[in-house]
Amino acid sequence: MEAKRIYVDHSATTPMKKEVLDAMLPYFTESFGNASTVYAEGRETKKAINTAREQVAKAIGATADEIFFAGSGTEADNWAIRGIAAANRNKGNHIITSAVEHHAILHTCAALEKDGFEVTYLPVDEYGMVSPESVRDAITDKTILVSIMTANNEIGTIMPIAEIGKIVKEKGVIFHTDAVQAIGMMKIDVDELNVDLLSVTGHKFYGPKGSGALYVRKGTKISPFVTGGGQEKNKRAGTENVPAIVGLGKAIELATEDIEGHNKKLRQMRDRFIDRILNEIPYTRLNGHRTERMASNANISFEFIEGESLLLMLDMKGISASSGSACTSGSLDPSHVLLAIGLKHETAHGSLRVTFGNSNTMEDVDTIVEELKVIVARLREMSPLYEAVKNK
Numbered sequence: 001m002e003a004k005r006i007y008v009d010h011s012a013t014t015p016m017k018k019e020v021l022d023a024m025l026p027y028f029t030e031s032f033g034n035a036s037t038v039y040a041e042g043r044e045t046k047k048a049i050n051t052a053r054e055q056v057a058k059a060i061g062a063t064a065d066e067i068f069f070a071g072s073g074t075e076a077d078n079w080a081i082r083g084i085a086a087a088n089r090n091k092g093n094h095i096i097t098s099a100v101e102h103h104a105i106l107h108t109c110a111a112l113e114k115d116g117f118e119v120t121y122l123p124v125d126e127y128g129m130v131s132p133e134s135v136r137d138a139i140t141d142k143t144i145l146v147s148i149m150t151a152n153n154e155i156g157t158i159m160p161i162a163e164i165g166k167i168v169k170e171k172g173v174i175f176h177t178d179a180v181q182a183i184g185m186m187k188i189d190v191d192e193l194n195v196d197l198l199s200v201t202g203h204k205f206y207g208p209k210g211s212g213a214l215y216v217r218k219g220t221k222i223s224p225f226v227t228g229g230g231q232e233k234n235k236r237a238g239t240e241n242v243p244a245i246v247g248l249g250k251a252i253e254l255a256t257e258d259i260e261g262h263n264k265k266l267r268q269m270r271d272r273f274i275d276r277i278l279n280e281i282p283y284t285r286l287n288g289h290r291t292e293r294m295a296s297n298a299n300i301s302f303e304f305i306e307g308e309s310l311l312l313m314l315d316m317k318g319i320s321a322s323s324g325s326a327c328t329s330g331s332l333d334p335s336h337v338l339l340a341i342g343l344k345h346e347t348a349h350g351s352l353r354v355t356f357g358n359s360n361t362m363e364d365v366d367t368i369v370e371e372l373k374v375i376v377a378r379l380r381e382m383s384p385l386y387e388a389v390k391n392k
């Protein structure tokens with residue numbers, strides 16, 4: 001029998017819960033109606049979509065009419081940035097974001113720069129935190145949008161969103177947060193956070209891939225993302241992906257049921273992992289904040305190590321982890337997040353992200369640590385730089 005693999009890449013994606021699949025299944029077959037039709041089959045799917053809209057709204061303290069379904073977190077981010085930029089162009093052309101956002105935000109902002117928008121990429125401190133004061137200082141009378149993520153996908157840092165939101169609101173600017181990583185990991189309430197727009201994706205909290213939502217506060221001017229039929233209040237046309245929407249609704253309901261209980265387990269694993277690595281393997285450092293971080297996330301730099309080699313050797317031992325964001329692994333550029341917190345290129349290259357989830361146990365933590373001790377020692381044996389340091 002093949003040994004059980006240990007999956008510790010939950011910030012890349014999560015396996016779908018059985019209950020979510022069960023909720024979705026009827027909408028592939030029996031309940032197939034087009035929700036825009038008037039007869040029974042259509043009314044049935046329309047009702048399912050409405051229920052999901054309420055589930056998403058309830059999970060983030062919004063109302064159902066402020067929830068718009070999208071095809072992914074990336075799409076929700078694109079919609080927020082492009083939709084606000086287009087609808088508010090007459091007010092100004094300045095957008096503020098941070099250097100550590102997901103590429104769904106950064107590459108979208110870069111595209112807008114080509115269209116005449118000006119974008120400020122705020123720096124972060126050594127923990128990956130955006131300071132609320134830096135946001136205040138960056139706002140001008142041309143600023144139409146501020147977009148700062150709720151929690152960072154690579155180093156797990158939780159941003160002071162409520163504080164930033166308060167400042168942005170005082171200035172009368174629209175505030176978006178990419179909360180893709182945060183759902184199910186911390187309490188999210190759009191009013192407490194003072195946000196006008198918020199992005200969500202289902203597959204990061206045990207829901208289906210290709211499901212997402214954008215919260216848009218009532219009264220916020222935003223352009224349609226896809227034009228065509230009248231779906232999503234004329235803002236995202238196309239016959240609804242009802243199974244995905246139903247799955248997103250069910251998954252967010254389950255993910256926000258007992259956040260503290262879920263986190264308690266994760267935090268124990270995360271802390272044991274971090275403590276053991278830092279104590280038992282020399283030349284290591286923790287990236288991100290020690291306490292203001294997601295309960296699931298550990299990001300460690302190992303000096304004198306190539307992160308990709310580390311990942312491959314872990315994979316051979318049945319352990320699935322990441323060296324940054326899933327989207328950047330495979331490329332040779334070091335993570336923009338690790339560079340933004342001040343790491344040297346070499347150090348950034350030797351970084352490992354482990355993100356725990358539902359299926360993990362304390363035993364997994366110890367297995368990973370034991371394997372890492374062996375792998376790191378072996379890789380360092382091959383490093384001339386390490387030899388030089390060791391023999392000093």
Ligand SMILES: *Cc1c(COP(=O)(O)O)cnc(C)c1O
Nearest residue numbers: 072073074102104153180181201
């Ligand atoms: C995963 C992720 C996204 C993209 O979501 P998809 O549904 O995979 O497109 C956006 N932002 C953050 C912070 C993420 O972690």
